[in-house]
Amino acid sequence: MDDLEQFKQTYFQECEELLGDLESQLMALEDGERDVDVLHAAFRAIHSIKGGAGAFGFDQLVSFAHTFETVLDLMREEKVELTEDNVLTSVRAGDILADLVNAAQSGDQLPADHGADVLQALTVIAGGDAAAPAAEDGGEEDDGDLEDLDFTPVRIDLEDGAEPSAAGGDAGSESAPLDLDGGAPAVYRIAFRPRTEMLQRANEPLLLIRELKELGTLTATVDVSDLPALPALQHDAAYFSWTFELVTTHDLMAIEDVFEFVTDDCDLSIEMVEETSMPEAPDETAEVAAADDAGTAEPQGAAADGQAGPDKADGAAAADGGEAAKADAPKPSEAKAAKKDKAKSQSAAPAVSAIRVDLDKVDRLVNMVGELVITQAMISQQSDQVLADRYPDLVRGLEQLFQHTRGLQDSVMAIRAQPVKSVFSRMPRLVRELSMQIGKKIRLEMSGESTEIDKTVIEQLNDPLTHMIRNACDHGIEDPDKRVAAGKQAEGTILLSAEQRGGRIVIQIIDDGQGVNRERVFAKAVEKGLVAADANLTDEEIDNLIFSPGFSTAETVSNISGRGVGMDVVRQNIQKLGGRVSVRSEPGKGSNIILTLPLTLAVLDGMIVRVGGESYVIPLTNVIESLSPQDGDISLVAGGGDVISIRGEYIELIYLNQVFSIESNGTQSNGLVVLVEVEGGGKVGLVVDEILGQQQVVIKSLEENFDPIPGIGGATILGDGNVALILDVTGVRSLQVQASAASAASAASAAAKTETIEIEECVA
Amino acid sequence: MIEETAEVEQELGAPREIEHVAGKTVQLISFSVGKEAYCVDIMAVREIRAWTGTTTLPKTQDFVRGVINLRGIIVPIIDLRKRFGQGHTDPTKTHVVIILAIGDRLNGILADAVSDILTVPEDEIHAVPQAEGETENPFIDGLVTKDKQMVALISLERLIDQAVVH
Structure with a gap:
């Protein structure tokens, strides 16, 4: 059972990659790309998802993937035109497929009709005769429906089907290995009867037969005597058995290898009939083989008749090749099969360049x-x-x-x-769905998807990004008529970009919407008590008020955004990752939300300071400057704490020894002040005894073995083997605020800037 | 150790012995804090090391001595004496830190010295008597007798639960 769980996990990991791949291929299609390789790649992704889903019994997923795959196959066969509508349907089908995979992974039960409209649309695309919508499935496995439909009795012209394979494909290639190998060829008789389980495990007899054929000259006889009458036919059961005569120079082992993965699910016997040593044997055998091939086709034909033509395969079910459920008979080799094999080898190749590591x-x-x-x-x-x-x-x-x-x-x-691609790739769907929901036209452009960032950061990036994109769609981009009235294109554009700048990753979300409405933001902030009504804020400060807790300017709270927890949570999440977020906006022209994130969460550059007998690490990203205050720089604010005047600006001081109750001589006369930036762009001065230096430190979790401590972000180990704590400067500030909670209000007089944060935090 | 167990069983006589075969025995590590002896389940003990300095954790309760670097893992250390309300330990090089796995977490406890490994049948761990008027130590799960001395078995979960106070 554990093994199965493990396989499942691997499967879902693969699914994630495959879905990402599918999404990008579908995006390419949407952008007008018409290369058949794109279709191939998309097809492969769906097919792989379906294969695994079949093995784990995710029926709904298999059924949907199957229909989807059929459509894509028809597209790449150019039997279905790539109209805009069809592409759009495919893109939506990709979304549904992702839903189904997620549902399978979480074990949630999606409603049976989830994506039924898309499925219906796909079925229509797949062709009129296949147009039996999902609505028709009774209690039966979804998987069955299309197959059932395929069983409309159609007479197959055997000659056409069998001839090319016997004459063209086989005869040539079959004799070749014999001539080349030169070793004494032997004749093996192989009796092969697949059991139903084998098909259910997604093993395709045709592939095995093909593989056998590679070994030498193969003569196949199929036994169809077990085939029941049509009403009793189970679409996913195995009815055929084969007897092969193989003339080959390979040994028994090579033949057994072909059946390696199915030995438990079939009856198999391999025996050597004779050893041919006559040099002229190959030619003869080849002839016999060719003749036999024609003969072989006959029983198959009979099967086709009796069982209603598995070879509609050429049309709708062409996609089925290589897939379990419908492998009722090996189809006379088609050109497609070769193609598919090629496709497989293509997809197999890149796998070598990457390994999956826990x-x-x-x-x-x-x-x-x-x-x-x-x-x-x-x-x-x-x-x-x-x-x-x-x-x-x-x-x-x-x-x-x-x-x-x-x-x-x-x-x-x-x-x-x-690469950030893994999280970026989820955004197009979001924008697509949102723009449909809110009736706006929005185009999402992305750049720098290949920018690389720590996996942990990527995982935590999804929610904030989703939120900000939603915000841009909901609040940023105006309604089409408004846009036209403002002289813009009806379609709004959101640009999502990532790039590396120095040791940080910068992600920007730029929209060409209406920008932040400063008057309303300011009015709202005053109304919510976030700023004083007479506060004199710069435009940038007003813009950044949208990140304050409990702030939302949306007049109506939609289910998309506007609950007022959004941007605040975004800021918190980003800061938890050691990042910063800010917004720049130009009224009428749009906004630009800028995220900067550290490349990794495992190390940070820190300033090491001493407070009493203890060393602390201040993240360098927080540090603005350090200075030793002169007499007179520091003054006491009545009812509040000390403030320091730096170039005309009053900045609140926090004595680390007091906050952390450490014995130290750090007082205003001989202490050093490290000016740091706290959440929201405010500044405070931390008073320490000594600055020991700067160093890159490895971040260790404190929470692994202990409860979180306010003001401490983590720990690290210094060169001497001792542990030093990493400060969370915003947390330290909160501690200070708590300590002087009574006098918090009067501290407001310190400076307009600190005041904003002060009150914010009280609210928080 | 095994010999010792056998001895104990012999002393106790035949009827009890059958029970012992059926019942399980546990191994405990005993150590001392001041004059008192305590023990913990040996299965929880990861290692025992000599006292080294800790880095003080601010804003924590006074029985948390701080954290140490255990081969790259940050492990908090609890001062048992302080935890039991018997004052602050002034550790020297001979003091020991017992690293324990409690739940998912690693914790160290500061004790004066490690004494012995005890092998005790489970049913010989006695309940803590409820003495009238006396404040009972909330961290003691049971009592074991060893060489006529009482050894108190420590409840590890309660020991690291910050909400439990003495």
């Missing part, structure tokens, strides 16, 4: 490298001048070690890095 293993590696970096730091601290003079080679070696360690660390971090 994330835990990577994390262990990351941890070990982290330890190495710490040890390395410890060693380099020891190598002082004396050592350098006495053992120059040793010190040089240590320097090299240092560089290699850094290189190793970067490489390991790169393993965790993934």
